Amino acid sequence: MTTITDSLIGSRVLVTGGTGSFGKTVTKRLLARGVGEVRILSRDEAKQDQLRQELSDPRARFYLGDVREPESVGRAMRGVDHVFHAAALKQVPSCEFFPLEAVRTNVLGSQNVVAEAVAAEVQSVVCLSTDKAVYPVNAMGISKAMMEKVALSFGLNNQDATTTVSCVRYGNVMYSRGSVIPLFVDQIRKGKQLTITNPDMTRFMMSLDDSVDLVEHAFVHANQGDLFVKKAASCTIGDLARALANLFGLPGEPFRVIGTRHAEKLSEALASREELARAEDMGEYFRIPADVRDLNYAAYFEEGDPTQTDRAAYDSHSVERLDVCGVEQLLLSLPEIRAELDRAGRRTSRVAA
Numbered sequence: 001m002t003t004i005t006d007s008l009i010g011s012r013v014l015v016t017g018g019t020g021s022f023g024k025t026v027t028k029r030l031l032a033r034g035v036g037e038v039r040i041l042s043r044d045e046a047k048q049d050q051l052r053q054e055l056s057d058p059r060a061r062f063y064l065g066d067v068r069e070p071e072s073v074g075r076a077m078r079g080v081d082h083v084f085h086a087a088a089l090k091q092v093p094s095c096e097f098f099p100l101e102a103v104r105t106n107v108l109g110s111q112n113v114v115a116e117a118v119a120a121e122v123q124s125v126v127c128l129s130t131d132k133a134v135y136p137v138n139a140m141g142i143s144k145a146m147m148e149k150v151a152l153s154f155g156l157n158n159q160d161a162t163t164t165v166s167c168v169r170y171g172n173v174m175y176s177r178g179s180v181i182p183l184f185v186d187q188i189r190k191g192k193q194l195t196i197t198n199p200d201m202t203r204f205m206m207s208l209d210d211s212v213d214l215v216e217h218a219f220v221h222a223n224q225g226d227l228f229v230k231k232a233a234s235c236t237i238g239d240l241a242r243a244l245a246n247l248f249g250l251p252g253e254p255f256r257v258i259g260t261r262h263a264e265k266l267s268e269a270l271a272s273r274e275e276l277a278r279a280e281d282m283g284e285y286f287r288i289p290a291d292v293r294d295l296n297y298a299a300y301f302e303e304g305d306p307t308q309t310d311r312a313a314y315d316s317h318s319v320e321r322l323d324v325c326g327v328e329q330l331l332l333s334l335p336e337i338r339a340e341l342d343r344a345g346r347r348t349s350r351v352a353a
Contacts, residue, residue: 004216005033014039014080014122016067016113017087019047021176022128024054025208026084026215031057041065041076042087067109074116083125084215085113088147091178092132092140096262099139106143111150118154118163126218127151128211129169129227131204131268134275134313138263148227155225155290166222168214169229169270171204171316175336184241185340188248194255199238201260202267202316205330206232217285225290229270234316235327243327247337248346266317273311286314 013030017023018040030038037059042048043066052062065072067087077083088106089095095102110127117125129148132141147167154165175181184194214230222228235243238255245254271279271286280287312318322330331337 004220007220008082009034010036011081012037012039012079014041014076014083016041016073016076016083016085018042019044019051020086021173021208022086022211024051026086026212027051027055027060029212029216031055031059035059037061039063039076039080041067041073067112068104070112070116073112074119077116077120077122080117080120081123082219083113083117083122084219085110085125085127085151087113088128088144090130090140092138092264093262095140095143096138099143102139102143103146106140107146107150110147114151114154114165117165118158118161122163124164124219124222125151125166126215126222127165127167128215129167131169131171131270131316132265133169134269134272137265152225152227152290156292159224159292161224164222164224166218166225167227168218169227170206170211170214171232171234171268171270173206173208173211174330175334176208180237180240181244181331181334181337184244185337188244188250188344189340193253194241194245194250195258196237196241196255197258197260197264198266199236199241199255199257200266201237201264202234202321203237204232204234204268204270204316204319205240205322205327206230207334214285221282221287223289225292227275227288227290229286229288229314231284231286231314231319232270233320233322233326233330234267235322235330239322239324239327242324243331246324247328247331247341248344267315269313269315271314273313276311276314 013035015023015027018027019042027038039061041063045064048062063076067073089102129144133145133148136142136145151165151167187194218228241255275288
């Protein structure tokens with residue numbers, strides 16, 4: 001059986017958005033896997049320089065560019081075997097104010113990545129998406145949903161292509177840049193009360209390592225046009241705040257409610273009921289194959305698919321939900337949280353599950 005290590009040894013891999021939280025984590029794992037070269041494409045030269053010094057590995061090659069520009073994508077793509085496409089605009093409020101910027105990066109930029117990968121005869125492309133793409137209500141989620149459609153439509157139009165294009169979809173990545181946990185920790189450092197939008201809001205919780213596991217799973221198992229989802233537990237934002245307050249020993253009421261931000265949902269879904277009607281349960285993952293029907297719908301005019309009405313979405317309100325103790329254990333699995341507890345003199349004897 002071929003493993004991901006067998007597939008990657010000596011290969012060249014391009015990571016778009018490679019200086020982001022996911023990009024840095026997957027780059028380090030790829031180097032540990034024995035790849036021949038990791039190309040890191042991003043538009044932030046300062047972060048590139050920081051990562052260059054942090055890695056200090058000649059196999060890490062840095063390409064300054066933007067996925068919005070086909071020329072810079074093509075330059076980084078030449079001679080590459082595999083692509084992990086992580087570049088995106090991800091902040092919900094900023095995309096609400098500047099939706100066309102989200103389109104240019106998340107939709108058109110992704111089209112550039114797929115097109116240049118095909119032109120360079122890349123073996124596989126894995127595109128990263130988000131739970132906000134399921135039943136989207138905001139510009140960020142809509143643009144990521146369109147990213148999925150753009151990426152997966154390649155397989156519909158190129159059934160015999162040698163480049164395999166797939167997508168993965170995951171929820172909140174804990175301690176990633178711009179996420180709520182680093183904000184809470186910063187507020188704790190400054191002695192401030194934690195600010196939360198809605199204590200009853202639920203979100204899926206995943207570590208960075210979980211997100212990389214998902215991408216590796218897609219890399220090994222993807223057929224043309226597949227979309228993969230990793231099953232995950234959820235928690236309320238209120239319980240997340242209480243868990244952090246407990247770990248850091250905050251007295252009194254740990255948070256104040258500031259209200260829901262622009263276009264936020266009360267819950268998120270990792271897979272819609274329509275997708276689950278055709279999904280394959282792979283244990284820790286769902287594989288959602290592409291809908292490969294062609295544009296001749298005559299065969300479906302009189303008979304529909306009755307299974308769709310029997311399904312429910314894979315939603316953060318209805319999956320396994322962690323209580324405060326469970327969230328504490330999950331937080332203790334993060335090296336960043338353990339380091340912060342050390343700095344705060346709050347080293348705990350509890351062992352993360």
